[in-house]
Amino acid sequence: MRRTAPAALLAALALAAPTLAACSSEPAAQPGAAAAEDPYAAAVSDPREDSLYPDVGDPGVDALHYDLDLAWDPDARELAATEVLTFRATTTAESFRLDLGEPLEVTAATLDGEPVDVAREGKDLVVGAPVEADARHELALDYAGTPQPVPAPSARDDIATTGWHTTPTGETWTMQEPYGAYSWYAVNDHPSDKAFYDVAVEVPSPWVGVSNGELVSRTEEAGTTRTQWHLEEPAASYLVTVATGELEVTEEVSAGGTPISYWTPPDLAPRRLANLRVAPDALTWLEERLGPYPFSTLGFVVVDGDSGMETQTMVTLGNDAYTTSEPVVVHEIAHHWYGNQVGPADWSEVWMNEGMTMYLQLAWEAEHGGRPLQEEMDEIAAGDAASRAYAGPPASFDPAAFGDGNIYYLPALMWHELRADLGEDAFWSMVRAWPAARDDVATDREDYWAWLEEETGTELTGFLEAWLLGERTPPVDAAG
Template sequence: MTRSAGLVAAAACCLALAACAGQSIGGGAVPQRSSGAPTSSPSNTAPAGDLAIARNDTRADSVYPEFGDPLVDALHYDLDLTWAPDGDRLTARETLTFRATGDAPRIPLDFNEQLTISSATVDGAPAEVSVEGNDLTVAHAVVADRQYVLVLEYSGSPVSAPAPSQRADFSQGVGWTTTAEHETSTLQEPYGAFTWYAVNDQPSDKALYDFTLTAPAPMSGVANGVLASSTTEGGRSVNTWHLAEPASSYLVTVAFGDYQHTDLASASGVPIQVWADADGDPLPGDTAKTPAAIDWLENLLGPYPFDSFGVLVVDNESGMETQTMITLGDSTYSLSEAVLVHEAAHHWYGDTVTPADWSDVWMNEGMAMYLQGMWEAEQEGTTMLSKTDDWAVFESDLRAESGPPGAFDPTRFGDGNIYYGPALMWQELRERIGDKRFFEVLREWPAREANGTSDRREYVDWIEQTTGEELSDFFDDWLLDENTPERD
């Protein structure tokens, strides 16, 4: 995730989400309107296929336990969403296929009372539902390890929820946002998906997704994955999207707006789309350099782990590593080459391998920050050691203000402490074990844990086994101590 340039310029030592970037790329592409034919097709079809890839060992989150429930293991969400901009109204039909992890008299999910449920069934039978605050309860008993299909029909005007953060770019809240022009977008880290669909809103539960997005033309809907079909009929546009790899709810995106899209490709053949305002530049900011960002990262981390990559430009000042379709605010900083690579880097660290608990968000941001520093050092003609020396000047202030990276203040989500301290830690580990083993660790971990989740203990144990080093105290010091450890 990234934050606005103004915040970075005003207080670099207190702002966290910097990015990585790549190198420039030549060539251009012909912009297309979103009503055109899809450029590629899905690699498989859910839920007809095997859903085992989306099976998770769910858990209660230690930082935000009020969201998500380990009883539910979501396997596939089918979201049929219709947006009516004249009344800012969402009408939806959701089909959730899930596995119960235990016996229980009811099904708990996260949802928002701003939306009214008109119909609910479980395996085809009507079910009573109740919504209180952000908690949805479906009155239907479940049995451990059995699969169920919940279908909900609902409508209303979604609104964002308060964010557990002090950052200015979180001031609009988390979840669904509607602009003054009646366009929409979603940003939902560490939670907020519940503002527009019924969801197990926690990082440990990854699921497959299909979307059918309907809006009055020339508006259209954009989401994660591959654009499977796109039609316009009777004054309405209908875009269907398919995400073939499981994603945590915080990595899901849906937006409705008047878009054009441009097709690009990386050197290795990763298909790339840039979705931007139909009345503006088809490749705003540095988005034309997106293929180079993928190229630079693949050289370090191995093959890009998903079927496709995209950039969705929306009306805000932030950025988010939404899986396969990063969401970037329409600002100079958010659309910079640096932010592009930062968010793309998360597809290895955060998206294909995801923290099972929000206390381990440093696993995402620390590595993306470190990769940012590597790229910046290349651009500046300096060394990574020099870059981390600069960061070390203010890292202790971040830690004092917001807590250690692995035990941060829950009301200060996304502060710089989860970025810079872990980035310094990675440089210390690199110097300790040498470049060869360090870059093997960087490359092998996301490949080993593809489409999974992990926590600090699992990650550290694996690094120790891979390197042959005893590193428990090293990681504890960097991630849990209130004071910055001494650097070698």
């Protein structure tokens, strides 16, 4: 996700600190894992109730595949959709529930081909049908309405709301971290539950709909453009994107052979498109440190927003100078290893995504004409106490301050300290090995910390607890 530029953010925290203080080893077994011929085996998850946002998501549902057919009418501001969800029940129950925004009305529902009753409890869609633990089912829904974004648990202006956004002229885009996918489809909206996606989008021509993965087809008929997208790797719901509008596509291929596409509005400033096209070189730089890119395609869609998001294989970027800058492009690509290939099973673990990608971004900047990395680290260290006082430690932050600088910069400084302790070879070997060790898995700090100790042969629990859970700044090595 996009974040404020380091110097500005840390200076702001340092100034605000007095006022704010006055105011206030092995991966887990995947249950029900099927035989290798099971096309959804990689999406079998161990869903959890979130420790910070327990009202979103249901651990009783393990989503395996979402098939979404979306038709957007920009004049009426209406979404008409058909959804088929293949899922595994994780418990035996008389009913199950999904998250679905209240403005969307379900007009038809079947479970395994039979009509089924659904009821609304706020944003919860309750399906009144019995399910048995580990059994697989297919839920089909027709629904329609005017999607509305949902309030975000954050003090950041650029993510005041999440989910589906509509511009004054009817274009749409989605960003939904830590939740908000439910604003436009019925979903188990939690990062512990990864699933496959097929998404079709219909919009009036010459507009086009963009989503994740490979563009399977694009057709135009009777004034309507229909695109079909296939995501061949499981994704968490917050990493799914849909954007509609008049978008032009530019295509190229990285040195390693990854197809890259840029979906941009016709009036995008040439400099911003040029910034996006650092992607092939950035991808090569990251592959040298992290290993082969873990997905088959990479894309970018520029929308009328103020933030940016590492949506899987199709990065969503707001149309401003910072969000379309080269450092942000590098940051969001890096998330495809840290966050997308391996991600958090609980939102208290978002530091796992953001700390390493921020460190990689700052390292890239230092090598490409930016400030020396140690100068950046010294500045972060100077602002560490203010950041902890305002938003909390990186792994025990204030739930109302999601996405603040503490989850980005403080873990980045932690990694820099560990790099000095371990040495270059051991540190970068560790950084490279982790995503591949937990490919397509959502995990937690206990698993990560145990793996780090085993991988490095070093006792790290005290170090990690101090940096990630401590209320005070840990000792920092002198600048060098």
